[in-house]
Amino acid sequence: MKMNRLSRLKTLYMAAIVAMLSGGVALSTTQGSYAQTASAQAQTIANHFSAIKTMTGDFIQFSPKGEMTEGTFYLERPGKIRFQYKNSPVRVITDGQSVAINNRKLDTWDLYQLSQTPMKMLLDNRIDLSGGKLLAVNQDPGATTMILADKTLGKGQIRMIFDSKTYELRQWTIVDQQNLETTIQITNVRTGVRFANGMFDIPYQRIAMKRNHR
Incomplete structure (x- = not known):
């Protein structure tokens, strides 16, 4: 059962990538009503996703080296997400x-600014595709793929794949400043959930104290 699920996810991923490479609409260079229609439809899908304020489900992650890990994710707009890795x-x-x-075993914490990663575009209260943020979009019967970038976040990009019929998010890929890709594929998603207090808390004070005692 697990292998069947993984196979379906890989099929969706590869189909979307092939579609983007062969028929994606690069909005920065494409003119006319076709590009405008693609952009408008992309914003409709983005608005549908933005309206989902909380969600949780299972995920499979593919690292830049191709390593696969899995677990459970929890998302709350604006700006909050948590990945709990299985057996890690x-x-x-x-x-x-x-x-x-x-790393709970080593009791280490590494902090990065959310405002400097493309992940911010996924977690914003509203996903705004205006101002040149939508670089390309591809639509086919199975999946709609969008590539987004924001110059204020550096050179990174995010590629999001949605179900073309339901507008549900299926996966996203973060492309960092070194052009390394990390892909998250999600399944068994539930929306409109309530999370326990502290789900997204980061213990800044304890982290600072630990660093001061090094």
């Missing part, structure tokens, strides 16, 4: 300000 002491928590990578 590592967790990733974003609280709207920082992205924290915590």
Whole structure:
């Protein structure tokens, strides 16, 4: 059952990438009503996704080296997401300000600014595709793929793949400043959920105290 799910996810991923390479609409260079229609439809899908304020589900992550990990994710707009990895002491928590990578076994915390990563565009209260943020969009019967970038976030990009019929998010890929890609594929998604207090808390004070005692 698990292999069938993974196979379906890989098929969706490869189909979307092939579609983007062969028939994607590069909006920065394409003129006319076709580009305008594609952009408008992309914003409609983005608005549908933005209206979902909380969601949780399972994920499979593919690292830049092709390593696969899985677990459970929790998302709350604006700016919050948590990845709980299966059979791993590592967790990733974003609280709207920082992205924290915590190794509970080693008791280490690495902090990064959310405002400097393309992940911010996924977690914003509203996904705004105006101002040249939407670089390309491809639509086919199975999936709609968007590539977004924001110059204020540096050179990184985010590629999001939605179901063309339901507008549900299926996966996203973060492309960092070194052009390395990390892909997250999601399944068994539930929306409109309530999370326990502290789900997205980062213990800044304890992190600071630990660093001061090094």
